[in-house]
Amino acid sequence: MRVISPGLLVAAVTELSLSRSAKLVRLKDVIAWCEWNGVDYEGPGGKQQALWDADREEALGHRRLLKFKSGECKQSRAGWALIAHGDKAREAAAQLTWREQLWDGEKWDWLGGSAPVVARRPNARRERSSNESNTEHLVDQPRLLVG
Template sequence: MRVITADLLVAAVTELSKGTKLVRARDVFAWCDRLQVDCQAEGSKHQALWDADLEEAHGQRRLLKFKSGDSKQSRVGWALTAHGTQAREAAARLNWREQLWTGEAWEWLGGCAPRPQLERTRRTPSIPALASPRSDA
């Protein structure tokens, strides 16, 4: 099984961006599974993919990187630089921000990580309320 590299990451984003200009990490994981490309290798979860992402940022910079926040559970996506405008629009709709590699660290375009939007849903009580006595009489 091949381990993912920067070139394979670009190939995945290129293929997947035919449907949408902002390609999510989960779609890259599925692409890797389908083509038997190892995105984990010997490191922690998906370490080879993150190494390929960093290698790409150090090298030719063919990809733009977007994230939904600064935690490990944040969603990650990429886009080809040629699709930058459409990818940035899609990322803005999702409240994702672009990250740039400075040569030393990833920095957020705009200064700070986006704040996650919490879905506010009304909770319904799990126990139905008791019917109040009616005074029809």
């Protein structure tokens, strides 16, 4: 199995962005492309390390891709776009509240200064328990059967 390289990352983004109207290609789509095409995106280090190495090498070298991310943690969503599709990709990223990242030679910097603030979803467990406590009194009520 081939390990992903900067060239294969660009090939994935190119193929995926040409096959759809959205020009921002998400990480999950690149991973699916790798699995479909027999490309190892994990590498020996695991945890998608080969993919992140290819991403960094691409940014150091040819710079054919733009990178976008939804936040600063590792669990943030990430995506790429071809430079030629930059305007449409930036528009799609803005709708998702993702921001562009640039490689400065040592680290990724956020275009515009800082990482986007990720809006936290309400805790579903807390909401469910508060809703249950509001309806508890209804459950224990005797029911009248009309015949």
